[in-house]
Amino acid sequence: MSESLAIHGGTPAVAEGVVDTRWPVIDGSDREAVVRALDWPSHTANSPEVKQLVEEWCAWQGAKHCLATNSGTAALHMAVAAVGIEPGDEVITSAFSWTSTATCVLHHNAIPVFIDVDPVTISLDPKLIDAAVSDRTKAVIVPHLHGLSADMQPVIEACERHGLRLIEDCCQSHGAKYRGAKVGSMGDVATFSLNQNKNLSAGEGGLLTTDDDEVYEKAARLWQFGEIRKPDGTRDMNAHGMGWMYRTSGLSAAFARAQLAKLDRYTEIFQENARYLSSALAEIPGVEPPAEPEGYEHVYYNYAVRFQPEQLGLDVDARSFREKVSAALNAEGVQVAQWWNIALPDMVLFQNKDGYGKGCPWACPHTRPEISYENLDLPETRRWLAEYALVRHLHAPNDLSVMKAYVGAFEKVFASLDSVLG
Numbered sequence: 001m002s003e004s005l006a007i008h009g010g011t012p013a014v015a016e017g018v019v020d021t022r023w024p025v026i027d028g029s030d031r032e033a034v035v036r037a038l039d040w041p042s043h044t045a046n047s048p049e050v051k052q053l054v055e056e057w058c059a060w061q062g063a064k065h066c067l068a069t070n071s072g073t074a075a076l077h078m079a080v081a082a083v084g085i086e087p088g089d090e091v092i093t094s095a096f097s098w099t100s101t102a103t104c105v106l107h108h109n110a111i112p113v114f115i116d117v118d119p120v121t122i123s124l125d126p127k128l129i130d131a132a133v134s135d136r137t138k139a140v141i142v143p144h145l146h147g148l149s150a151d152m153q154p155v156i157e158a159c160e161r162h163g164l165r166l167i168e169d170c171c172q173s174h175g176a177k178y179r180g181a182k183v184g185s186m187g188d189v190a191t192f193s194l195n196q197n198k199n200l201s202a203g204e205g206g207l208l209t210t211d212d213d214e215v216y217e218k219a220a221r222l223w224q225f226g227e228i229r230k231p232d233g234t235r236d237m238n239a240h241g242m243g244w245m246y247r248t249s250g251l252s253a254a255f256a257r258a259q260l261a262k263l264d265r266y267t268e269i270f271q272e273n274a275r276y277l278s279s280a281l282a283e284i285p286g287v288e289p290p291a292e293p294e295g296y297e298h299v300y301y302n303y304a305v306r307f308q309p310e311q312l313g314l315d316v317d318a319r320s321f322r323e324k325v326s327a328a329l330n331a332e333g334v335q336v337a338q339w340w341n342i343a344l345p346d347m348v349l350f351q352n353k354d355g356y357g358k359g360c361p362w363a364c365p366h367t368r369p370e371i372s373y374e375n376l377d378l379p380e381t382r383r384w385l386a387e388y389a390l391v392r393h394l395h396a397p398n399d400l401s402v403m404k405a406y407v408g409a410f411e412k413v414f415a416s417l418d419s420v421l422g
């Protein structure tokens with residue numbers, strides 16, 4: 001009944017204290033790891049913790065090489081440079097992702113070209129790659145978003161057709177699978193974030209993986225001041241090109257190792273909670289739970305629902321429907337929010353076409369002048385932006401008892417929609 005809704009003063013469906021909002025879960029093994037790292041003589045990237053993290057991630061991911069970085073963004077920039085992107089080159093990517101998926105291209109004086117999303121995976125729509133290719137296109141950056149792989153087979157085929165390098169942005173999708181293959185194993189190079197929110201978290205940090213020796217060597221130069229890194233980890237102390245300082249520390253690596261030991265168990269909890277929630281929410285008209293298509297394994301970094309008023313025969317603006325339903329759910333104790341509410345090409349950076357002054361890199365001499373981000377045709381991205389919301393805290397230690405309370409909150413809000421919509 002409308003009077004019992006928490007936004008109108010009723011008792012919330014999810015009682016206070018039921019949901020544990022802290023992530024990552026910290027236990028004795030994390031504390032022990034960080035203290036252990038303090039006892040090594042080096043706390044830099046020379047710490048044995050960093051070497052161990054790299055070996056353990058290679059084994060877990062099934063990769064030949066890995067570099068541990070101080071962010072996923074650093075790993076993305078290294079990946080762009082490592083596949084040979086040069087000034088004025090174009091890189092095709094998705095109109096919806098984290099900013100770094102696109103800005104890593106600008107970091108190397110190259111130009112992102114955006115295409116619309118696929119409505120199921122919310123990564124780039126592979127059917128649109130061909131039309132976006134120009135004589136400057138050198139690569140595709142495919143983000144695997146929310147914990148779900150992009151539709152990789154047609155992406156790989158398009159890259160082969162046009163001779164493009166393929167960078168997988170796996171920052172949100174550690175361990176997600178496509179036709180049995182882990183994301184990050186299907187392109188030339190892959191990047192992962194270890195930022196606090198991620199399924200594998202070390203506070204901040206990142207990982208780059210590749211099976212390609214040349215890509216690894218180029219990435220390693222960017223990682224550390226443009227220097228060549230010898231196989232035994234020693235340095236030649238000479239800059240061979242542009243390099244940055246993208247190394248991580250022993251403390252972060254030790255923290256990441258302790259979390260990695262628990263990642264598979266944590267992923268199972270995300271999946272168990274998400275699949276339970278999806279089966280219940282699928283019964284509520286107006287709510288579309290996230291897809292986990294046949295042949296995909298979702299790891300549910302984000303649990304993204306779509307609110308669809310037209311399923312209820314309501315002729316209301318999707319954004320305003322989402323805002324009102326979200327406010328009611330938040331009051332009921334289910335945290336619901338968006339991460340980005342804007343398409344990447346609509347951001348001021350792209351609309352102004354000025355990355356670091358004087359209009360560069362768009363005004364730089366190697367760039368194709370006709371690149372424009374005005375009024376791009378992105379119907380699926382815009383529909384997604386109007387409809388989606390992330391339901392928070394499906395992580396451990398929250399379990400099915402919390403999910404049952406979430407379902408109760410959704411049922412309550414959708415049973416009183418007249419009152420919610422006012």
Ligand SMILES: Cc1ncc(COP(=O)(O)O)c(C=O)c1O
Nearest residue numbers: 071072073098100171172193195
């Ligand atoms: C898809 C995607 N790419 C890249 C990044 C950048 O990772 P970081 O925050 O570690 O730099 C993120 C981080 O949230 C992300 O979600």
